[in-house]
Amino acid sequence: MLTTTTTRVLEPGELDSALAILDRDPVANAFVAARVQVAGLDPWRLGGEMWGWYADGRLESLCYAGANLVPVCAGPEAVRGFADRARRAGRRCSSIVGPAEPVAQLWSLLEPSWGPARDVRPHQPLMVTTAMPPDIVPDPLVRRIRRGEMDVIMPACVAMFTEEVGVSPLAGDGGLLYQARVAELVGTGRSFARVENGQVVFKAEIGAATPKACQIQGVWVAPEYRGRGLSETGMAAVLRYALGDVAPVASLYVNDFNTAARATYRRVGFHEVGAFMSVLF
Incomplete structure (x- = not known):
């Protein structure tokens, strides 16, 4: 049987169909789902286009094309369709990120025209938890950062981003988008930190958030405070907020070479359920 396939930008009226696909894996798709649930499919509000891959007229897979290129529930045929579209459009994103298998295939198809990448992280364990650790007391000094404390949290955010990604978020536009x-x-109310004498010594954020799952990101301990257990008690505190106020499942993904962080996350109750891959430009 001959199957007719096509790839195109989704129309606003296809929102329910897009949400149904995102709902197939609420954890892995949390980043894209959170944006779509807030902004719908309008490219201006969404911050990018939502591409759809159709088989015999039926929407089967998605790809968010904004600051990140993120395949969603994409099998090999869909990935090829998205790669063709991305190649024609030219690279506009700063990274390709998502479940490891489709991202690896997507990058293999795009690398000849988009490469070389600044960094490729092929295996980033995706970890989840649904419960607080019974034997770790959450740090009582970890709290929500208030609106008037941007000058307190920004240096820590910039330090974390630079350490994690390898470039400063202040490059290019002077950091306007990152600060926003x-x-x-x-x-x-999704930025958390322990602040001592006006300095952030631990921080983390609940980034993507939907009613079904949320994603913790930006976990960082000031270098001079590392090795004191602040990451464990701090993560337990953030996890208390995440599971109590945001969603029944908390997730994160971490570089496979960061053995200390992976051990910390396991101690506070996270376990691996899959892997992401990131291609950074």
């Missing part, structure tokens, strides 16, 4: 994102997390 940090301000959004602070304003929605």
